[in-house]
Amino acid sequence: MGALKAISLLALIASFALTASQAQTASKPSAPAPTPAQSFVPVPASAPEQPIPFSHKQHAGKLQLPCEFCHTPSRSGETVAIPQAAACMQCHQTMATNNPGVQKLAAYAKANATIPWVRVYELPSFVTFSHKVHMGHGSTCQECHGEVAQRDRIYKEADISMAGCMNCHRTKKASLDCNACHTLDQ
Ligand code: HEC
Ligand code: HEC
Numbered sequence: 001m002g003a004l005k006a007i008s009l010l011a012l013i014a015s016f017a018l019t020a021s022q023a024q025t026a027s028k029p030s031a032p033a034p035t036p037a038q039s040f041v042p043v044p045a046s047a048p049e050q051p052i053p054f055s056h057k058q059h060a061g062k063l064q065l066p067c068e069f070c071h072t073p074s075r076s077g078e079t080v081a082i083p084q085a086a087a088c089m090q091c092h093q094t095m096a097t098n099n100p101g102v103q104k105l106a107a108y109a110k111a112n113a114t115i116p117w118v119r120v121y122e123l124p125s126f127v128t129f130s131h132k133v134h135m136g137h138g139s140t141c142q143e144c145h146g147e148v149a150q151r152d153r154i155y156k157e158a159d160i161s162m163a164g165c166m167n168c169h170r171t172k173k174a175s176l177d178c179n180a181c182h183t184l185d186q
């Protein structure tokens with residue numbers, strides 16, 4: 001049961017975050033650890049208000065769109081894209097056109113304007129991080145971002161503080177060397 005495993009891992013990360021949560025992270029102390037019996041996890045106050053009420057539960061869950069359908073890796077693979085209106089309009093030119101959120105989306109598309117999505121997971125610039133390095137070693141999106149496909153709104157439910165990185169690096173025998181993640185000696 002992959003799902004069960006992922007959930008217990010999440011619980012582990014969440015309980016770890018309680019002890020290791022850092023003062024400067026904007027998120028509230030971590031959400032109660034989900035148990036497999038819970039089918040609904042309330043959105044904590046730390047989920048930012050997005051310009052369009054986009055739901056991963058609808059798109060990645062119900063419709064089962066693969067993450068990469070919207071989050072295309074950059075050429076270097078270090079970052080992944082956050083989609084803009086043109087990607088959404090492939091469907092919403094004709095689908096759910098009466099929905100107020102979709103109408104807002106269509107207005108962005110028509111004006112050729114950038115949707116100002118509010119970032120949820122973001123590291124300070126002095127940290128080196130690459131998606132490609134991690135995906136190449138069998139990490140899953142869920143390990144670092146939680147059960148995204150079950151969420152209506154994204155919040156920072158997994159710990160990407162230094163302690164969070166170190167915890168997994170210790171478990172998976174990856175580098176704990178300061179210089180792996182920082183260029184401290186400039
Ligand atoms: C593969 C097709 C597809 C793509 C691509 C797609 N959507 Fe949707 N979207 C749907 C379907 C299907 C629904 C459900 C419509 C319904 O319930 O009537 C939906 C519903 C919605 C709703 C209505 C609210 C809700 O949850 O019911 C919003 C808002 C929305 N999508 C925004 C977006 C945005 C923003 C993007 C791009 C980031 C996007 N969609 C990409 C198919 C798509
Ligand atoms: C239909 C397009 C679509 C699909 C499919 C999709 N996403 Fe997203 N994703 C978005 C949009 C739009 C945002 C920005 C709005 C938000 O945060 O909800 C986003 C935001 C995110 C963020 C927060 C990024 C940040 O730092 O602000 C994460 C993490 C994420 N998605 C992971 C995933 C994962 C994992 C999957 C697959 C299970 C997935 N997404 C599938 C469109 C999509």
Ligand code: HEC
Pocket residue numbers: 067068071078079080081082121122123124129131134135139140141142143144145160
């Ligand atoms: C090892 C942990 C880890 C894994 C695995 C991971 N992410 Fe991330 N993700 C992060 C971190 C850390 C950030 C913040 C990066 C930054 O700000 O430089 C991030 C940022 C993002 C963003 C915002 C855009 C960006 O690139 O900064 C999206 C979208 C996202 N991740 C989606 C995904 C998807 C989809 C997957 C699976 C294909 C995934 N992530 C796998 C840790 C991870």
Ligand code: HEC
Pocket residue numbers: 123127128129130133134137139143144160161164165166168169172173174175180181
């Ligand atoms: C889910 C587990 C996991 C998490 C969480 C995680 N990492 Fe990693 N990381 C790995 C693994 C596994 C490797 C690959 C080790 C190898 O190449 O032998 C790795 C490799 C790296 C590397 C390359 C190291 C080298 O020797 O070149 C960097 C840099 C890195 N991670 C940064 C981060 C940062 C920053 C964070 C937190 C924001 C983070 N990682 C969170 C598992 C993780």
Ligand code: HEC
Pocket residue numbers: 022024025123124127160161162165166169175176177178179180181182
């Ligand atoms: C696996 C990746 C990783 C390794 C290894 C690592 N760090 Fe960090 N470090 C981070 C991340 C991620 C942050 C940013 C935390 C945040 O934004 O909450 C950080 C933040 C910091 C900060 C700023 C602290 C703060 O509160 O803002 C310092 C100083 C620092 N690290 C020093 C070190 C030293 C010294 C080492 C070696 C013992 C080290 N780091 C090893 C990932 C790492």
